[in-house]
Amino acid sequence: MTFDPFVLPFSIGLLYLMVVVAERFRHWFVGLPPKVKRTIGKRVISSHTLAAIWEIIREGLFHRNLWRRNPLLGYMHMSFALGWFLLIVLGNIESRFYSQLHVNPPYYPIFLKFFVHDSHVLPFELSTIPGFFRFTMDFLLLYVLSGLMLAWIKRTRSRWFGMISTTRHNAADRVALTALWLIFPLRLLAESFTAGCFGGGGFLTNTLGAALASFLPEEHLYYPLWWAYSFALGVFFMLLPYSRYMHILAEMGCIMLKHWGGSEVLTTQSYYECSMQACSRCGVCLDQCQVALAGNPGVSPVSFIRELRAGRIPKEIAEGCLMCRRCQDVCPVGIGLINLRQWAREQLNGRIPVVAAPRYSPVEMKAIPDVVWFAGCMSHLSPGLIRSVQLLFKQAGVKYYWLDADGSICCGRPAQLTGRTAEAEALIEVNRQAILDSGAKLLVTNCPICYRVFCDHYDLPIEVMHHSSYFLRLIDQGQLQVSRGLKAFNLHIPCELDRTSVDADRMKLLASQLVENSEVISQSEWCCGGSLGRLSGQDEVTRKISTDAAFNTAQSNLPVVTGCPLCKKTLQRYTKVPVSDIAEQIYLLSAAEKVN
Amino acid sequence: MKSFGFQKIVDRQIDLDKADLSLVQALARELTGWQRCIGCGSCSATCTAAGMGSFNPRKVQMLVRMGQWDQVAQEAVHCQLCGKCRLVCPRDVDTRQLMLEFKKLQTISRP
Ligand code: SF4
Numbered sequence: 001m002t003f004d005p006f007v008l009p010f011s012i013g014l015l016y017l018m019v020v021v022a023e024r025f026r027h028w029f030v031g032l033p034p035k036v037k038r039t040i041g042k043r044v045i046s047s048h049t050l051a052a053i054w055e056i057i058r059e060g061l062f063h064r065n066l067w068r069r070n071p072l073l074g075y076m077h078m079s080f081a082l083g084w085f086l087l088i089v090l091g092n093i094e095s096r097f098y099s100q101l102h103v104n105p106p107y108y109p110i111f112l113k114f115f116v117h118d119s120h121v122l123p124f125e126l127s128t129i130p131g132f133f134r135f136t137m138d139f140l141l142l143y144v145l146s147g148l149m150l151a152w153i154k155r156t157r158s159r160w161f162g163m164i165s166t167t168r169h170n171a172a173d174r175v176a177l178t179a180l181w182l183i184f185p186l187r188l189l190a191e192s193f194t195a196g197c198f199g200g201g202g203f204l205t206n207t208l209g210a211a212l213a214s215f216l217p218e219e220h221l222y223y224p225l226w227w228a229y230s231f232a233l234g235v236f237f238m239l240l241p242y243s244r245y246m247h248i249l250a251e252m253g254c255i256m257l258k259h260w261g262g263s264e265v266l267t268t269q270s271y272y273e274c275s276m277q278a279c280s281r282c283g284v285c286l287d288q289c290q291v292a293l294a295g296n297p298g299v300s301p302v303s304f305i306r307e308l309r310a311g312r313i314p315k316e317i318a319e320g321c322l323m324c325r326r327c328q329d330v331c332p333v334g335i336g337l338i339n340l341r342q343w344a345r346e347q348l349n350g351r352i353p354v355v356a357a358p359r360y361s362p363v364e365m366k367a368i369p370d371v372v373w374f375a376g377c378m379s380h381l382s383p384g385l386i387r388s389v390q391l392l393f394k395q396a397g398v399k400y401y402w403l404d405a406d407g408s409i410c411c412g413r414p415a416q417l418t419g420r421t422a423e424a425e426a427l428i429e430v431n432r433q434a435i436l437d438s439g440a441k442l443l444v445t446n447c448p449i450c451y452r453v454f455c456d457h458y459d460l461p462i463e464v465m466h467h468s469s470y471f472l473r474l475i476d477q478g479q480l481q482v483s484r485g486l487k488a489f490n491l492h493i494p495c496e497l498d499r500t501s502v503d504a505d506r507m508k509l510l511a512s513q514l515v516e517n518s519e520v521i522s523q524s525e526w527c528c529g530g531s532l533g534r535l536s537g538q539d540e541v542t543r544k545i546s547t548d549a550a551f552n553t554a555q556s557n558l559p560v561v562t563g564c565p566l567c568k569k570t571l572q573r574y575t576k577v578p579v580s581d582i583a584e585q586i587y588l589l590s591a592a593e594k595v596n
Numbered sequence: 597m598k599s600f601g602f603q604k605i606v607d608r609q610i611d612l613d614k615a616d617l618s619l620v621q622a623l624a625r626e627l628t629g630w631q632r633c634i635g636c637g638s639c640s641a642t643c644t645a646a647g648m649g650s651f652n653p654r655k656v657q658m659l660v661r662m663g664q665w666d667q668v669a670q671e672a673v674h675c676q677l678c679g680k681c682r683l684v685c686p687r688d689v690d691t692r693q694l695m696l697e698f699k700k701l702q703t704i705s706r707p
């Protein structure tokens with residue numbers, strides 16, 4: 001007998017899930033621009049597919065990134081994903097031993113223990129193939145149940161996981177969560193009771209079944225339990241597409257899209273939709289988000305994505321973010337959180353933009369320079385920085401052309417951050433032309449905000465450098481002599497320099513070359529809070545963000561050195577210790593070197 | 597007239613009876629902080645866009661209070677959203693945020 005009515009809830013749920021998910025993936029694929037579709041077509045049969053599969057195994061099953069962030073969470077997610085996956089695969093292989101058919105109905109391996117009672121095999125017999133499977137399946141079930149325990153503890157005691165808070169759920173999530181939590185205990189009981197009545201089962205189910213048989217009427221209970229187990233599975237599958245658990249499938253979709261579609265896919269509507277479904281609500285971003293820490297958890301990606309999934313883009317959530325990248329750097333799923341927020345802002349603010357062409361002609365250039373220098377709006381508010389850079393250029397004998405000597409127009413990055421992309425483009429076009437007209441082979445800027453947009457959106461044929469990288473190069477090439485005269489200080493890495501990039505590494509290297517002893521630098525990767533990414537600027541939360549940032553940056557009351565004029569100004573407002581730009585420090589040291 | 601060093605200027609009177617105060621009322625509902633502006637002009641002194649022409653964020657602040665919706669919308673187009681005004685304001689007014697809202701005025705129909 002290989003059918004029983006109790007398999008129906010499971011089978012219907014599974015069928016429904018497959019239809020809904022197939023439709024969603026089809027929708028995402030159809031929505032891709034033709035160019036990306038062609039790229040995908042070319043890459044399907046190539047090493048990109050292998051790379052994608054490897055990443056799916058690594059992140060979808062083993063959750064390597066999550067392990068690195070938070071081992072306890074990593075174990076929890078892995079026990080569910082890997083444990084369940086192996087249960088399905090091994091269950092399928094095991095069922096082949098008992099069925100003569102080549103193709104079994106999908107429910108057969110899932111409910112195998114109901115259909116087959118193989119009491120010839122002893123529970124601890126590992127030498128025979130069925131005995132081995134029996135043991136392994138029970139072991140895997142135990143493994144999943146251990147993860148379930150942790151999940152339950154996390155709900156009630158999130159601090160044990162080193163997390164400040166855990167995530168909130170909507171109705172579909174809660175029902176799906178309940179179903180998921182019931183699936184494995186029900187499976188354990190159904191299999192144990194069946195083993196208790198008919199024999200069979202592994203070390204866990206057999207023992208438990210035998211123990212419970214002494215005082216429970218198992219022969220009446222085992223059949224309803226199989227119904228309950230099937231029902232829990234069916235409910236879970238039905239709700240999966242509407243709950244956070246869609247992330248299991250969407251994450252795979254994102255990984256495939258990323259590998260097949262290349263970088264162009266990352267800014268498509270389909271990828272945004274897929275990646276907002278791929279968020280597993282792990283909550284790792286919540287503890288990184290300074291806006292959340294300052295008392296506004298609604299802004300963190302996990303809450304933001306929940307709103308997006310519900311089809312809403314609340315203004316204060318889309319605009320409250322600092323765009324500091326701290327969340328993106330830690331998100332174990334690798335969601336492009338900054339792009340996603342940017343997209344939301346374009347929906348809110350970018351519609352029908354009215355653009356005034358910038359009234360601007362740059363200062364005159366005398367001769368073709370080595371370096372075109374763009375100080376940036378914010379640097380103009382920091383005359384000490386400007387002067388240091390000028391004097392350093394002079395000392396190093398660099399022929400430079402100061403493009404924005406008379407103030408210039410904005411680089412376009414701040415407008416971009418508001419979602420007014422067309423306005424940003426207008427500014428970018430004017431500046432880009434001026435940069436190209438200079439004929440220089442290198443563009444140096446003092447402002448990481450400008451640096452970001454020069455690198456990512458100007459499409460310049462020349463090299464672009466932040467001044468920290470440039471001065472490091474000049475020192476390495478011997479064009480600048482700098483003494484190691486600095487005492488201990490706190491190095492602050494500006495967000496827009498991108499903490500994970502080589503630019504940040506170069507800045508750290510430069511800092512280590514300025515001090516007498518490199519161990520005396522502490523590093524801070526806190527956003528100063530003055531970020532132009534946060535569109536509602538000056539309220540209590542912003543002040544709290546900056547206060548926290550200044551407190552955590554200015555450790556041991558040592559001076560702070562940063563690489564961004566906006567960070568410098570903002571931090572200085574919230575701390576008593578002196579805050580300076582790294583260029584100012586280099587200038588002081590090089591002047592000291594000269595005197596010696 | 598020009599040869600005498602005089603020039604007739606355009607009439608700049610504002611008829612406050614015809615002021616459209618719905619913008620101020622809407623602002624009061626949506627945003628906080630802008631009322632703190634004391635008209636010191638620090639924002640205009642540093643403004644990136646002001647250096648390029650006649651745009652003047654302080655003036656925009658005043659026009660809002662005087663209910664000159666059309667002028668506000670026309671002026672705000674020139675703001676480059678650079679945020680210098682926000683950094684220098686002694687009264688912690690986020691002028692950039694206001695400008696962003698005003699930029700959208702031309703696309704939003706009046707109540
Ligand atoms: S955005 Fe990333 S880090 Fe945040 S909850 Fe989702 S998966 Fe986790």
Ligand code: SF4
Pocket residue numbers: 288289290291292299300301320321322323324325326327328337
């Ligand atoms: S970019 Fe920064 S402020 Fe925005 S959600 Fe991420 S961590 Fe929070």
Ligand code: SF4
Pocket residue numbers: 632633634635636637638639640653654657684685686687688689691
């Ligand atoms: S700097 Fe601030 S207080 Fe002064 S005019 Fe501008 S907005 Fe008003």
Ligand code: SF4
Pocket residue numbers: 639642643644645646653674675676677678679680681682691692695
């Ligand atoms: S954000 Fe606009 S108003 Fe403020 S300084 Fe920049 S250009 Fe001027």
